Amino acid sequence: MEDVKSQYSVSVIIPVHNTAPYLKRCVESVRNQLLKDIEIILVDNKSEDASPAMCDEYARIDSRIKVLHLSEAGLSIARNAGIKVATAPYVGFVDSDDYIDERMYQDLLYGMETYHADVSYCNFCYEHEDGRIEHIYPNSGNMVGRISKEVVEDIISEKISSSSCTKLFKKDLFDFLLFPEGVFWEDHAMIYQLIAQCNKVVWIDRDYYFYLQREGSICHTVDKVKQYHFFLAEYPRLAFIKKNDLFVGEERARVVRQIVQTCFCRFTDFMKDAKLIKDKEEIKDMRTKMKLWLDFSSDEIDRWVYRRVRKITYMWLIYYWKHYRK
Secondary structure, eight states, rough: OOOOOOOOOOOEEEEEESOOHHHHHHHHHHHHSSOOOOOEEEEESSOOSSSSHHHHHHHHHHHEEEEHHHEEEOOOHHHHHHHOOOOSSHHHHHHHHEEETTTTTHHHHHHHHHHTTEEEEEEEEEEEEOEEEEOSSSOOOOOOEEEEHHHHHHHHSSSSOOGGEEEEGHHHHGGGGEEEOOOHHHHHHHHHHTTTTTTTEEEEEEEEEEEEETSSSSOOOOOHHHHHHHHHTHHHHHHHHTTTTTTTTHHHHHHHHHHHHHHHHHHHHHHOOOOOTHHHHHHHHHHHHHHHHGGOTTTTTHOOOOHHHHHHHSHHHHHHHTTTOO
C-alpha cells in the first residue's frame, strides 16, 4: 500500500514543559507563519502548570494542531514522540519558551526545494528578559548552498550552532537516528551526525529564531550531571573527526585541541561538586576516556592538559586529594 500524501508541508514539533508564561507567544508565532500548510504538534511532557490546558485549547481552536500528553518528561523524549506522529515530509522544532519570525518556515522550505537539500538552517538571535535583542550574525539575506561535510566541520568547530531549532529537516533523516534520551545536550551530541547523512544543505543568512535568555531554563542551570552529559556529547567528536577524515593540517589539530580542552574543563567542573564514592562510575568513565589522549601527538593536545591527564591516569588519588578534596 502506498503512503497517503500529507496535507501538510512541514510538521513543527514543540516540546512543552512548565512554560505557560511563554507558550502563547511561541505557539502564535508558529500559527502565524506565512507558510500555512503547517502541522503543529504540541508535546506536553509532565507539565505541572497551565501548559497542558493551554495546549488542549489550542487544539480546539486550530485544526492544524495536535496535542500529545506524555507520562514522562524529557526534551528528547518529547521530540522523538512528535517525530513518530508527524505526517509532513519535513520537520522542524521550536522550544516552547522561544518564538520565530513569520517567514522562517516559508524560506527554509523554499531553500530546501530550490537546492534539493536535505536540511536548511537559518540564524538565531538572543532575546534577553529586559526585551533587548542581541544579533550575532551578518543577516545579509543571502541563500547559500553548501555540502554537508563543510557544515559538519563548522558545527564541530563551533562556527554554526548545533541547535535543531534553527533547522528544517527531511523527516526520513530520523528513520535511523533519533534524539538521545535520558541526557542533556542532545543537539550537541546528535545534530552533526544527522547532517553527515545529508548530501546538500542550504543556509538562509537571516535571524529567524528568537532564543529567550531566561533564568531557570535548561541551558542556564548547569550542575554536575549536565557537566558529565556535555563531556559525553563532546567526546565522541574526536573519533568522528578521524573516522570521517574531517579538517586538514593545522586546522584539524586546532579543533582536536579545542575538543580535548572542552572535555577536560567539563571534567574539572564536574569534580568541583562530585563525591569520590558516590560519583565513582562517572569519574571512572571520564578518566578512562581521557587516558586515550596520552597517545595523541603534541600538536593535538596542549602540554598543560597532557600533564594533568597523565597525573589523573596514573596518580589519581594524589591528584584528587590535592585538587578536588573539599
